[in-house]
Amino acid sequence: MKNNLWPYSTPGIPDQLFIRGQIPMTKEEVRTVTLAKARPAPGQIIWDVGAGTGSLSVEAARLIADGTVFAVEKDPRGIALIQNNLRKFGLDNIVPVAGEAPAALTDLPAPHRVFIGGSGGRLAEILEQVMHRLRYDGRIVANAATLETAAGLAAPRPGWRCELVQLQVSRAVPAGKAHMWRALNPVCIITLVRERE
Amino acid sequence: MKNNLWPYSTPGIPDQLFIRGQIPMTKEEVRTVTLAKARPAPGQIIWDVGAGTGSLSVEAARLIADGTVFAVEKDPRGIALIQNNLRKFGLDNIVPVAGEAPAALTDLPAPHRVFIGGSGGRLAEILEQVMHRLRYDGRIVANAATLETAAGLAAPRPGWRCELVQLQVSRAVPAGKAHMWRALNPVCIITLVRERE
Amino acid sequence: MKNNLWPYSTPGIPDQLFIRGQIPMTKEEVRTVTLAKARPAPGQIIWDVGAGTGSLSVEAARLIADGTVFAVEKDPRGIALIQNNLRKFGLDNIVPVAGEAPAALTDLPAPHRVFIGGSGGRLAEILEQVMHRLRYDGRIVANAATLETAAGLAAPRPGWRCELVQLQVSRAVPAGKAHMWRALNPVCIITLVRERE
Amino acid sequence: MKNNLWPYSTPGIPDQLFIRGQIPMTKEEVRTVTLAKARPAPGQIIWDVGAGTGSLSVEAARLIADGTVFAVEKDPRGIALIQNNLRKFGLDNIVPVAGEAPAALTDLPAPHRVFIGGSGGRLAEILEQVMHRLRYDGRIVANAATLETAAGLAAPRPGWRCELVQLQVSRAVPAGKAHMWRALNPVCIITLVRERE
Numbered sequence: 001m002k003n004n005l006w007p008y009s010t011p012g013i014p015d016q017l018f019i020r021g022q023i024p025m026t027k028e029e030v031r032t033v034t035l036a037k038a039r040p041a042p043g044q045i046i047w048d049v050g051a052g053t054g055s056l057s058v059e060a061a062r063l064i065a066d067g068t069v070f071a072v073e074k075d076p077r078g079i080a081l082i083q084n085n086l087r088k089f090g091l092d093n094i095v096p097v098a099g100e101a102p103a104a105l106t107d108l109p110a111p112h113r114v115f116i117g118g119s120g121g122r123l124a125e126i127l128e129q130v131m132h133r134l135r136y137d138g139r140i141v142a143n144a145a146t147l148e149t150a151a152g153l154a155a156p157r158p159g160w161r162c163e164l165v166q167l168q169v170s171r172a173v174p175a176g177k178a179h180m181w182r183a184l185n186p187v188c189i190i191t192l193v194r195e196r197e
Numbered sequence: 198m199k200n201n202l203w204p205y206s207t208p209g210i211p212d213q214l215f216i217r218g219q220i221p222m223t224k225e226e227v228r229t230v231t232l233a234k235a236r237p238a239p240g241q242i243i244w245d246v247g248a249g250t251g252s253l254s255v256e257a258a259r260l261i262a263d264g265t266v267f268a269v270e271k272d273p274r275g276i277a278l279i280q281n282n283l284r285k286f287g288l289d290n291i292v293p294v295a296g297e298a299p300a301a302l303t304d305l306p307a308p309h310r311v312f313i314g315g316s317g318g319r320l321a322e323i324l325e326q327v328m329h330r331l332r333y334d335g336r337i338v339a340n341a342a343t344l345e346t347a348a349g350l351a352a353p354r355p356g357w358r359c360e361l362v363q364l365q366v367s368r369a370v371p372a373g374k375a376h377m378w379r380a381l382n383p384v385c386i387i388t389l390v391r392e393r394e
Numbered sequence: 395m396k397n398n399l400w401p402y403s404t405p406g407i408p409d410q411l412f413i414r415g416q417i418p419m420t421k422e423e424v425r426t427v428t429l430a431k432a433r434p435a436p437g438q439i440i441w442d443v444g445a446g447t448g449s450l451s452v453e454a455a456r457l458i459a460d461g462t463v464f465a466v467e468k469d470p471r472g473i474a475l476i477q478n479n480l481r482k483f484g485l486d487n488i489v490p491v492a493g494e495a496p497a498a499l500t501d502l503p504a505p506h507r508v509f510i511g512g513s514g515g516r517l518a519e520i521l522e523q524v525m526h527r528l529r530y531d532g533r534i535v536a537n538a539a540t541l542e543t544a545a546g547l548a549a550p551r552p553g554w555r556c557e558l559v560q561l562q563v564s565r566a567v568p569a570g571k572a573h574m575w576r577a578l579n580p581v582c583i584i585t586l587v588r589e590r591e
Numbered sequence: 592m593k594n595n596l597w598p599y600s601t602p603g604i605p606d607q608l609f610i611r612g613q614i615p616m617t618k619e620e621v622r623t624v625t626l627a628k629a630r631p632a633p634g635q636i637i638w639d640v641g642a643g644t645g646s647l648s649v650e651a652a653r654l655i656a657d658g659t660v661f662a663v664e665k666d667p668r669g670i671a672l673i674q675n676n677l678r679k680f681g682l683d684n685i686v687p688v689a690g691e692a693p694a695a696l697t698d699l700p701a702p703h704r705v706f707i708g709g710s711g712g713r714l715a716e717i718l719e720q721v722m723h724r725l726r727y728d729g730r731i732v733a734n735a736a737t738l739e740t741a742a743g744l745a746a747p748r749p750g751w752r753c754e755l756v757q758l759q760v761s762r763a764v765p766a767g768k769a770h771m772w773r774a775l776n777p778v779c780i781i782t783l784v785r786e787r788e
Contacts, residue, residue, distance in 0.1 A: 008237060009237045009239065010232055010233045010237060011207060012234060028233075029230050029233075029362060029364065032230055033209070033229055035207055036209025036226075036229040039205040039209070040205060040206045041204055042206065063206035063207060121767065145772060146766055146770055146771045146772070147541075147545055147548055147763060147769065147770045147772070148545060148548075148770065149769060150541055151542060151544075151545035154376055156374060162376075163369075164369035164541065165366060165369070166366070166367040166368075166378065166580070167364070167365075168365040168367075169362060169363070170776070170777050171360075171361070171362050171363075172361035172737075172738060177739065178738065178739040179351055179359075179361055179738045179739065180736050180737045181736060181776050181777045181778075183759065183775060185771075185773055186761050318570065342574050342575060343569055343573055343574045343575070344572065344738075344742055344779075345742060345745075346572060347742075348742035351739075361738065365564070367577075372540055373515065375540035375543065376541045376542065377539050378539060378579050379579055380577035380580055381577060382564070382575050382576055383577055401632055402630040402631060402632050403631045403632055403633065403654035403655065404627045404631060405627055406624070406627025406628060422627075423758065426623055426624050426627040427623055427624065430601045430602055430603025430619075431603065433603065434599060434600045434601060435598055435599050436600065457600035457601060548763070548770055550768060556770075557762075558762070558770050559620060559761070559762050559763070560760070560762075561758070561759075561760055562758075562760075563757070564756070564757040564759075565754075565757075566745070566755035566757070573745055573753075573755055
């Protein structure tokens with residue numbers, strides 16, 4: 001599944017290697033931690049809901065061998081970017097799914113892992129569907145850029161356990177002989193798993 | 198190289214799975230990004246300088262197949278922890294090296310990747326040795342918990358390029374029905390690579 | 395209102411100048427920004443709900459001349475600390491109010507400014523009472539240490555405008571010749587004001 | 592010294608109240624903490640080195656009664672902005688000083704407080720001059736946007752004590768019914784005072 005563009009064992013593909021267009025993209029460091037929280041493994045079915053440019057799908061697809069990533073995106077420009085990116089990285093285990101969640105999720109095979117990157121204001125419905133379909137040992141990992149999405153994802157749900165991490169990344173950019181700090185926007189990474197007896 | 202304790206494709210082993218003792222340990226999210234910046238690949242020789250509990254060595258060793266991690270640590274308690282952790286995770290490609298850098302590095306094979314977690318106040322000497330021995334396409338990834346270490350690592354070096362990222366992680370811990378934010382200390386992750394013509 | 399202990403024109407009294415006991419205290423930098431968001435002025439009536447050690451009350455009282463701070467706190471240890479701190483700083487315009495909000499607020503004069511530092515799980519009731527009693531041009535400034543309190547305070551309320559800021563402070567502490575970063579927990583500062591036509 | 596534009600007792604004037612032009616401006620929350628660390632008091636002489644738009648000078652001038660702020664700025668556009676801002680806020684105790692530090696500092700009266708906002712790459716010389724001229728109980732407060740400036744300011748200096756704080760502010764901006772986090776760049780606030788016997 002690995003090609004020459006990224007022959008390494010971890011996620012963390014630099015942002016500029018992706019074809020991006022005008023669509024906002026999860027940044028490298030956030031993508032790396034988001035993927036790690038999902039604990040991908042070979043053979044898994046992964047849903048990437050609100051896949052955007054497909055950057056997370058590309059990173060995930062490289063790590064699951066014969067597994068499959070379903071990259072769900074309602075914006076046709078996103079679907080085009082996903083197709084371009086999967087071609088660029090030589091991946092044949094990403095299936096772009098044009099449509100809006102939760103409706104677009106109905107016919108997909110039950111997932112081991114679900115990423116939620118965007119919810120288009122329908123987070124509650126999406127979450128209900130995702131929690132219903134998730135396999136027993138599954139993990140849901142969501143990125144929240146707003147306070148309200150984070151709070152909605154962290155709301156108590158009987159039988160589910162929630163882990164919440166906020167990541168605040170700053171990158172130093174050259175300014176003469178010095179390095180000036182440039183902050184990326186903080187992101188909450190929320191992981192939902194079923195409680196075990 | 199993977200065993201049942203962590204059968205997943207990414208780094209990001211939870212902190213509590215490591216045997217820790219009294220030695221400070223790089224936290225999960227910082228470890229994940231640090232590893233990703235190093236871009237590990239099968240067959241690599243990795244030096245983990247100031248390996249501490251060996252948590253980074255363990256994560257790296259899982260990702261390089263028949264490669265080898267040399268975990269250099271001057272504190273005998275650290276060496277014991279490294280041995281316990283490599284056994285716990287069933288890894289046979291970590292070589293604990295008891296001794297102080299840079300002297301302890303002299304006899305090791307030339308590395309593809311070097312982690313610098315601790316320098317015991319000898320950062321300049323260690324860096325000189327590491328830069329001298331690093332293979333052509335190599336990468337050095339250092340964690341700095343102090344302003345001065347970060348500045349020392351980011352100092353301009355002809356022929357080398359430096360990437361600097363600050364990671365500020367906060368974890369939400371349950372407080373009644375709410376989630377209270379607990380900050381981890383900010384860490385600078387500095388990556389050094391040779392400039393290409 | 396100023397005495398020799400703090401003869402300066404701004405808030406920002408160092409934490410260690412307060413008598414603290416076992417009660418958690420808002421840290422200097424957060425206190426400074428919280429006070430600034432409240433825009434105190436001479437003659438104001440201020441409520442400090444969940445006053446804790448009284449550190450915010452002390453800083454506010456210094457800045458409002460003949461105004462009065464009502465420091466509401468349910469924990470008797472807190473009331474004792476408030477009394478000790480107002481004595482230490484030589485302030486005669488702080489009235490400690492022993493009791494639990496919102497009940498303890500009923501008999502207080504209508505406020506120009508309200509700080510909400512702690513809500514003891516009764517945020518909604520407290521907020522209702524505070525919004526009802528706040529003078530026309532008033533400002534409510536709350537500190538939230540949990541995701542849920544921040545989301546509760548930021549919920550849309552017709553006729554009210556909300557400003558939300560997250561403050562992440564790290565302090566460098568000496569470590570040999572270097573300075574090691576120590577993070578304070580992130581705090582949300584939420585300001586509520588009435589919308590003007 | 593206070594006029595109707597800002598009749599409040601604290602700093603924290605919203606950024607948009609200043610006339611700004613193209614020159615970068617310290618943001619409200621950073622300005623507030625910077626001012627508090629300086630501990631202004633009536634009658635002080637303050638130098639604002641690299642005054643930019645004069646926002647810090649304006650906030651300081653309001654808090655020192657018959658004291659004087661010398662706003663030193665090499666960029667003529669900055670000097671024009673400072674003049675416009677002091678007029679807008681009705682302040683008569685700010686003296687714009689057109690010129691480059693440290694040369695421009697020579698003829699100014701010895702300061703009780705010094706802000707260093709910009710150094711134009713001459714930090715060491717400026718600092719030498721400032722430390723030489725600072726009154727016995729004086730305080731120097733510098734903002735550093737780069738790693739190197741922070742490290743330079745925090746370097747050990749016999750007879751001086753240094754306090755270092757990093758401030759990472761994120762503001763929530765409305766996004767539909769939600770609040771999206773927007774990070775400001777992290778800033779180090781360094782305070783230098785003489786050690787007392």
